[in-house]
Amino acid sequence: MQVPAPVEYARAISVEHAIGLLGRLGEEARLIAGGHSLLPMMKLRLANPEYLVDINDLHAELGYIEVGPTEVRLGAMTRHRELLESDPLAAVCPIFRDAERVIADPPVRNRGTLGGALCQADPSEDLSSVCTALDASCVIQGADGVRVVPMDDFHRGPYETAVGHAEILTEVRIPIRPGGSSAYAKVDRRAGDWAVVAAGAALWLDEHATIADARVGLAAVGPHTTHLPEVSRALRGREPSEAAWELAGGIAASACRPVTDSRGSADYKRHLAGELTRRTLRTAWERARERGGASWR
Template sequence: MQVPAPCEYERATSVEHAVELLDRLGSQATLLAGGHSLIPMMKLRLANPGCLIDINPLHDELGHIAVEPAGVRIGAMVRHRELLESAELAALWPIFRDAERVIADPLVRNRGTIGGSLCQADPAEDLTTVCRVLDATCVLRGPGGVRTVGIDEFHVGPYETAAADNEILTEIRIPFRDHGSNAYAKVERRVGDWAIVAAGCALWLDGAVVAEARIGLTAVNADPAGLGQAREFLVGRTCTEDVARQTGELVAGHCDPVSDMRGSAEYKRHLAAELTRRTLLTAAARVH
């Protein structure tokens, strides 16, 4: 039976209290939100925090979905279930509902949080791709105050973020853009599993022509520069079946997946191309 190593436990009563604990305990402390990624890693001794700071009491403070003129603010403690059931998010950005429908199972969705997902920085995590294609901004709070970091800069590498040891992610902000829509698609071995490959995209149209696009891929080690080339290819074109197919092929050529029990690298590149094609066509149809 796998059990975590012994550690201390603190229960934060406010964001300010959580920041104070992080500042005092330093790198030995780890925040506990839903725990569905952290606890399994602790059982395998891949994560060995000296102290767990439980931030579940902060849901009242960080559990908001606030629609404002400039965009939407999503608190870091918003649960997956709340994202899935939000009619406002589904109307504004259907990509959230697309992704949440294929994240884990009801038990996990009832506890897991968007902040925990983003801070875990797992390359196979779905909401990271969703936030990237929506050009989200992460709001961090530490002893020195509040700072914002773009989602592309927030994830430094696998399981590593730009948050300092004494900072807590409090909010995700997504700006409004007119004449756009988005979509997400995922292939998994079984329902609720981590992605073999997933793709997300957002399109903004000027009439029938693509004015701007953002594409994201999950679990295939996509090259950001290559995704940028795919975006440039789309701009100024109508998102037809042929254009979507060509974009998918371009994206797949800039992926570096590994062969494993989930499938060969060749198979994963094929999925990257196909899922990109599907999400582009779905997003374009949703705009209209």
């Protein structure tokens, strides 16, 4: 039976307490919330922290969903289940409900957190591509204060983020722009599994129903979540159409860098990247058009 190496345990009661514990315990300390990613890695001895700082008591402080007129604020301890069930969040960012429906299973969704998902920085992780598509920003707090890092700069590589020693991700901020909507799609080998390939897309229309902006985030096709600025540049100013989605899909397939592994060949993953990009952009447009009313039909 696989078991983790011996580890010391502490339980934080506030963000400041957690930051203080991390500072005192040193760089071999790790935060644990849901634990569904960290604990399996510890059992396999792929992660060997000397100390675990349990932050589950921080849910009261960091487990929130606030939908304002111009911005969504999500606490880092918000559970997957809470993201799935939030109607106000689904109304402005339906991509979250799309993604949460295909993340793992109920036990994981009941315990796993937004912050844990993003900070794991797994290249196949779902919510990273969601936040990339939505042009989110990450709020990081440490002993020296608070800093805000764009999602495009948050992941430094596989399992590496911009969160430094004795820092903690506290919040994710998502701008709300008029005329927009979003969608997520994923291909996996079995229900709730890591993605073979996944895509999140967000699209915004101007007053003439022309594409004002679009963003695509891909998972499982590179060393970290892949943002495709080439797609954004290609679609701005275009009329929404099958030709536009085909163009974006072709760019996505060419721009991503998947590798062949047990989940599929690189060519198969490139095909999926193109297809899922087309599918999610089309769905985001259909949703934006429905919200825009008769003038956009």
